[in-house]
Amino acid sequence: MATSAAVQTSGRAGMSGAEARLACRSGAIPGSTAGVADGYVQANLAVFPESLADDFRRFAARNPKACPVIGESRPGSRAIPDLGLDLDLATDVPAYRVWRDGAVVAERAEVADLWRDDLVAFAIGCSFSFEAAMAEAGLPLRHVEMGVRVPMYRTTIPCAPAGPFAGPMVVSMRPLTPAQAIRAVEITGRYPAVHGAPVHLARSDLIGIADLGKPDYGDPVRIGPDEIPVFWACGVTPQSVIAAARPAFAITHAPGCMLVTDRLNADFAVDLAPASAMA
């Protein structure tokens, strides 16, 4: 369903990461964090019992574009101090999904009563970070222009498996002209911690997408006659993998409702510097 997140949250763009997190905690931001706290890194969340943490850590390491881990909690802890000193993993995401045996059994505003001594939380980079860099470079973001959610698709690209974790990569799509697509590869490639460069472009048939007008998550967007679809690995991949791996218990964020951190997008950019031999 189309929602004009950009309009609804325009007053929230100027918030700091900490201010936005407190607003999420208090319920003042109950839904999408798109457009909230410009410049601050937002994260996907995936929480598992400690018995599965090693496997998920390996899964993430083997699939760095889909699952770029930017923070991890100690078992039982609701904190990841690197991402925010006051951060509370059980209350600071606007909307959580509770999973049992691979199915969503509840969507809730906080999960403090479900937290257990054996839970380990993974914070995973999010495309909001590279979208800011794309917008700064003058590249269009069609879903933002249209005020809808980015279209996401399950693909035939297999994730590298680890333990019970396996399944198809989920991608997000942004339409660009070929020249813009090349620029977008250069720009988003500088953000390996937040999905990095695209994984595919142009030929959607080659990754099992039959109809770009029917995304598996999010909303369809218009593709111009001189544009090609450009696909990035998406932080919804862990949820598609949880559905396939069917762990007894897991918690995630609800799509679009992210964990806002104190880290700056700029901190996650890898800069181009001349090689010493150029001197």
Place this chain on the structure above:
Amino acid sequence: MATSAAVQTSGRAGMSGAEARLACRSGAIPGSTAGVADGYVQANLAVFPESLADDFRRFAARNPKACPVIGESRPGSRAIPDLGLDLDLATDVPAYRVWRDGAVVAERAEVADLWRDDLVAFAIGCSFSFEAAMAEAGLPLRHVEMGVRVPMYRTTIPCAPAGPFAGPMVVSMRPLTPAQAIRAVEITGRYPAVHGAPVHLARSDLIGIADLGKPDYGDPVRIGPDEIPVFWACGVTPQSVIAAARPAFAITHAPGCMLVTDRLNADFAVDLAPASAMA
């Protein structure tokens, strides 16, 4: 016409830049310098009367992807010491083209007798440099596999004009899978002095190429069913522009017959280094 340059010149790959240049000077390498002196930068050549040098310098500055200048001679000099102390611009290219009023009037092995006190030579980066980096990364080079010249096309992409210099960009094409194309953008983007990242991909119709099987220069290559055409700005662009600008006199290299320099490809790479904020 298909020629197996890779086979013919395999013994020349281990030459230094200076050795290869001497071999070209002596006539021992009379044609293509593809596969010669692995690791050393080769250059396109464009030579004009001083009265046109300012305009060409501006043209090159406005079209850095098609005309990345890596060296320039003083008026009347046949040397560019930065590219090789002994380098002789009038003898070290295996085959020269002599242009009058925008037409090739001769193709010769040396042009010492035509050199004038007012000539200024521009050495322009060449795709051989980034092809080496692509091969190192395991990306296929179809024209090398097939032992033919890279296919090149005149496009509808206009060069930014300067003085009499104007005209369409010429591009070279290499077929890649979409994932390989993304990797190729990242790799060749590190070589801005030798054409850098591609200028276009996938949709050849958008840049005026009606039939990929009929290149304007070079030879056609096979494109696999899971591949897209990827286009780079080409150092033949100055020759297409000379044909359009019709200067009274000019000298260039003959396509494929380059000036071998003492500079290393690695010197022209821009390295990825972590930003200080990542520390």
